[in-house]
Amino acid sequence: MNDKKSETISEELVLHIAHLARLAIAPDEVREFTHQLAGIIEYVNMLSKAEVKEATPAYDPGQCIFRDDEILPSMPIAEILMNAPVVEGNFFKMPKILGGEE
Amino acid sequence: MKLYDKTAHELGIMLNRREITSQDITQDISARIKQHDDKIKAYLSVMSEKSLEDAINADKMICDKKGVRVTGIPIAIKDIICVKGHKCTCGSKILENFIAPYDATVIERLKKAGSVITGKTNLDEFAMGSSTENSAYFTTKNPWNIERVPGGSSGGSAAAVAAGEAIWALGSDTGGSVRQPAAFCGITGLKPTYGLVSRYGLVAYASSLDQIGIFTKDVKDCAILLGAIAGRDERDSTSADVHIPDYFNNLSENKKRPRIGIVKEFFSKSLDRGISELIKKAAEKLESIGFPLVEVSLPNIEYSLPAYYIIAPAEASSNLARYDGARYGLREAASDDIISMFKETRKKGFAREVKRRIMLGTYTLSSGYYDAYYLRAQKVRTLIKKDFSNCFKECDVIMGPVTPTTAFKIGENIDDPLKMYLSDIYTVSINLAGLPALAIPCGFSDGLPVGFQLIGKAFDEDALLSIGHAFQSETDFHLKRPPMFYD
Numbered sequence: 014m015n016d017k018k019s020e021t022i023s024e025e026l027v028l029h030i031a032h033l034a035r036l037a038i039a040p041d042e043v044r045e046f047t048h049q050l051a052g053i054i055e056y057v058n059m060l061s062k063a064e065v066k067e068a069t070p071a072y073d074p075g076q077c078i079f080r081d082d083e084i085l086p087s088m089p090i091a092e093i094l095m096n097a098p099v100v101e102g103n104f105f106k107m108p109k110i111l112g113g114e115e
Numbered sequence: 116m117k118l119y120d121k122t123a124h125e126l127g128i129m130l131n132r133r134e135i136t137s138q139d140i141t142q143d144i145s146a147r148i149k150q151h152d153d154k155i156k157a158y159l160s161v162m163s164e165k166s167l168e169d170a171i172n173a174d175k176m177i178c179d180k181k182g183v184r185v186t187g188i189p190i191a192i193k194d195i196i197c198v199k200g201h202k203c204t205c206g207s208k209i210l211e212n213f214i215a216p217y218d219a220t221v222i223e224r225l226k227k228a229g230s231v232i233t234g235k236t237n238l239d240e241f242a243m244g245s246s247t248e249n250s251a252y253f254t255t256k257n258p259w260n261i262e263r264v265p266g267g268s269s270g271g272s273a274a275a276v277a278a279g280e281a282i283w284a285l286g287s288d289t290g291g292s293v294r295q296p297a298a299f300c301g302i303t304g305l306k307p308t309y310g311l312v313s314r315y316g317l318v319a320y321a322s323s324l325d326q327i328g329i330f331t332k333d334v335k336d337c338a339i340l341l342g343a344i345a346g347r348d349e350r351d352s353t354s355a356d357v358h359i360p361d362y363f364n365n366l367s368e369n370k371k372r373p374r375i376g377i378v379k380e381f382f383s384k385s386l387d388r389g390i391s392e393l394i395k396k397a398a399e400k401l402e403s404i405g406f407p408l409v410e411v412s413l414p415n416i417e418y419s420l421p422a423y424y425i426i427a428p429a430e431a432s433s434n435l436a437r438y439d440g441a442r443y444g445l446r447e448a449a450s451d452d453i454i455s456m457f458k459e460t461r462k463k464g465f466a467r468e469v470k471r472r473i474m475l476g477t478y479t480l481s482s483g484y485y486d487a488y489y490l491r492a493q494k495v496r497t498l499i500k501k502d503f504s505n506c507f508k509e510c511d512v513i514m515g516p517v518t519p520t521t522a523f524k525i526g527e528n529i530d531d532p533l534k535m536y537l538s539d540i541y542t543v544s545i546n547l548a549g550l551p552a553l554a555i556p557c558g559f560s561d562g563l564p565v566g567f568q569l570i571g572k573a574f575d576e577d578a579l580l581s582i583g584h585a586f587q588s589e590t591d592f593h594l595k596r597p598p599m600f601y602d
Contacts, residue, residue, distance in 0.1 A: 027474065034432060034477040035439065036470055037458035046471065052533050053475060057421040057488070063495050070493035071500060071547075072323070078352040092216040098446035105442050108453045 022051040118143040119279035120601070123188045123336045124363075126282065130177055130187050137173035137187030140282070141166050141231050144189045148233070148280045151600055156255050157265075157275040159194045160202055161234040169231040176229040184363065185343045186229035191281035193272045194235035195242055196327065197316040198222050205318050206240040206250040206268075209438050209445045209464025219316020220351065221285065221327055221344040228343055233281050236271030240469050241435065242287055242320040244268045245295060245538045248529050249468045256525070257299060258597040259563055263522040266296030269328070273300040276330045278600045283340055284330040289321050290423055291517070291542025293328030294554035294568055298517035301556045301564030301595060303583070305329045305337050308573045309549035310355035312341075313348030321430035322353070324423075324546040333593045334555065334583035338362035341576060357574050365577050366584045373578050375401055375569075376411035376510030385540060387520045389560030394516050397557040397567050397586070401514070404585050409510045413502045418495045419544035424536055425479050425492035426547070431469075432476030438464060471532060496547050503548045503570075512578050513570040516541050517554045521563035545570055553579040556592040564595075 027047045031038050038046060090103055099106040118126065118140045129135045145163055152158055166189065173187035192198060195205045197215035199222075204210045218226065225232070239249035247255045247270025255270045257263040258278040265274040269286025273296035276284050286293040288306035297304025306328045317327055327344070331337045342362045348354040377398055382391055402408050440446030440460035447459035465473070479488035506513060519540055528535040545552045550573060554566045571579045587593050 022478075026478075030474045030477050030481070032458075033481065034473050035436075035454065035457040035461055036465070036473065037455075037462040038470070039462075042467075046474065049471060049532055050475060050478070053424065053471075053536075054478075056533055057425050057492075060418055060421050060425070060491050060495055061487075063415065063418050063491070063498065065491060065494035065498065068494040068497040068501075070490055071496035072493050080349060088216065093442075095216055096213050096443035098440060098444075098448070107441060108451050108456050110453050 022047055022054055116143075119147045119282070120596070121282070122332050123185070123282050123339055126188060127184055130182065137170040137177070137231060138167065140187065141170035141189050144233055144281060151278060152280060154256065154261060155258055155274050155278050155280065156253050157236055157271040157278065157280055158191070158234045159204060159206070159237050159252060159271065162201065162232055166231050166233050173229040173231055183228050183343070184339045185225065187231060188282050189231045189233045190225065191233045191236050191272055191275040191284040192222070193238050193269050193284070193286045195238055195287055195318045196222065196285060197318070198232060198235070201235065203235070203318065204252070205242070206238040206252065207464065207466070207469070208251045209460070210443075211445065213444055217316065220313035220348045222316060224344055236269070236275055236284065238271055239268035240466050241318070241431070242268040242289055242292055242325075243431065243468050243472055245291070245535055246523070246528065247271060248525065249466060251466050254525055257522050258600055259301060260522065261599070262524055263563065264299065264525055266299035266522065268292040269330070270296050272330050273297055273302060273304070276300070276302050276332065277597060283332070283336055286328050286330055287317055287320075288326055288328040288546065289324045290427060290546050291539045293330065294517050294542050294552060294566070295538065297330055297554040298556070298566030299522040299564060301566070301592070301597070303331045303333055303337050303556070303593060304554040305341065305576070305579075306545065306552050307341065307345065307576060308355070308551040310353050311345050311357070311551070311574065311576070313351040313354045315348055315350040319434040321427040322434060323430060324427055334553070334580055334587050335363065335366060337553070338366055338580045338584075355574070360577055362576060362580055366581055372405050372407065373511035373582060374407045374409050374509070375582070376409050376506055376513040378411055378413050378416070378506075378513060378515050380413055380416045381515040381541065385519050385537070386516055387560065390516055390518070390521070390565050393558040393560060393565045394567050398514060400589060401582065401586060404589055406582060411506045411509050411513065413499075413506060413544070415495065415498045415502050416544055419499050419547055420536065420540050422492040422495040422499065423539070423543035423547060424475070425488050426496065428472040428476035429480050429489050430476070432473045432480065435469065435473055468532065499544055500548045503550060507572050511572070512582060515568055515570065517566045517568045521560050521565060541568070549573060551576050551579060553583050555583050555586060556595070557590070558592055
């Protein structure tokens with residue numbers, strides 16, 4: 014298990030996290046976020062004291078909920094596009110996806 | 116006639132006797148909003164014309180003898196619940212001009228029952244906060260002292276009910292966001308059992324924790340409103356398939372005397388002495404009414420706040436990924452590559468606290484950190500759930516504080532996120548366990564309201580409401596009104 018929790022939060026790490034989260038942060042914000050996130054992580058590290066050996070994680074819903082496979086009306090296209098920033102025909106218009114940063 | 120000062124159950128009787136109309140109530144509330152909301156700032160948008168139309172429709176329903184208990188009563192809605200055709204900003208700039216294309220299930224049910232919607236209330240952005248100071252628009256004031264916060268994230272809804280700018284209101288509670296503002300504003304607030312009220316149309320913050328909650332002047336009104344919105348919804352797969360009791364009629368029917376557990380870990384140094392005294396007095400009052408008190412323990416309770424501040428931001432980082440400028444909301448069109456568009460849109464559209472929580476969530480879910488943080492927090496969540504189950508072998512309902520302090524000053528905690536998170540210390544465990552909890556006013560400390568909460572077994576809202584109703588039948592804290600806005 015690659016347990017990196019003892020590393021402190023560095024500004025490089027914060028910039029990496031921001032990139033993963035598709036957030037641009039201004040240079041003057043990086044230091045402040047780094048300091049605040051480090052403080053929060055230090056606080057939540059208290060969980061390392063908890064006796065979790067026997068516990069299973071709480072996220073298993075136990076069953077899948079299905080509905081009957083019947084065709085129901087879809088949301089009208091006009092309503093779907095109603096809040097769209099840029100529209101072309103019945104499409105959301107987007108900047109180039111291929112050949113970009115990644 | 117000061118209709119704004121009456122409860123829904125009182126107004127219901129007057130409506131049925133044709134002493135007043137829904138239009139009378141609605142006009143009274145509208146006038147109240149016009150008169151006071153510039154000072155309180157509870158509302159992001161007021162639906163004056165629409166509310167009058169709703170009132171006319173409600174009056175027709177009552178005339179046709181089709182009225183029910185919520186018919187004709189003005190309700191304020193936290194601006195994170197979709198009302199079709201109206202803006203739903205979630206307190207954020209990223210949805211500044213977003214018009215909801217559909218009604219939330221709770222709104223559909225309320226409209227069908229002839230409710231009157233007064234408007235959308237202010238909140239911390241995307242429900243992330245404990246003071247309503249994180250709204251991208253403005254801060255709401257506490258009607259008891261306008262230099263203080265109303266609490267959060269549903270501060271607008273709480274302030275509106277406390278000041279008579281709505282008869283009742285809906286909010287949402289993910290880590291205390293209904294109960295804490297209810298306590299700060301001296302009103303009644305309920306977080307239902309997870310799954311009791313449909314989340315369809317509630318903009319998601321943390322999907323395993325979010326629940327739509329209720330603000331009212333008293334427990335009787337709470338029982339009425341809960342009955343109108345609770346129940347299975349096919350469109351929310353986490354919605355429970357349980358029988359919905361007649362909460363209102365059951366209030367006085369309940370002859371049982373549930374045992375009330377007092378959690379020893381709740382009365383620690385972090386609890387303000389004034390609040391501690393009032394909670395103890397409230398417990399003594401309940402005992403004198405005939406509810407036996409039992410000392411109980413929640414051994415892992417100190418881990419609930421750190422577990423919450425790992426799980427909720429993790430879920431938020433996933434839920435808020437949809438705000439990317441593609442299909443709705445703000446798009447920052449400056450650049451012509453997609454990644455830059457996402458980054459700049461989100462940089463511009465989200466304020467600091469939301470960014471902080473997204474980054475926290477992204478970090479704890481990322482490779483190398485997932486096991487130590489998210490997985491561990493979910494295991495701790497299981498421990499907390501087990502603690503509550505064990506408690507409920509010794510008692511039927513648990514009682515405790517809602518907040519460690521009374522309403523703090525505007526600006527006091529805003530620069531210290533961790534200090535702000537600590538105001539949720541008594542509320543988050545209940546969301547982690549998925550249990551219902553009811554916050555009820557129990558006095559004043561230094562002139563500011565204090566509330567206690569009753570925590571119940573899953574789907575046992577009846578027990579909470581009947582104990583709360585018994586308490587309010589013997590006390591008058593719920594009848595107090597903020598002096599600045601009432602003669």
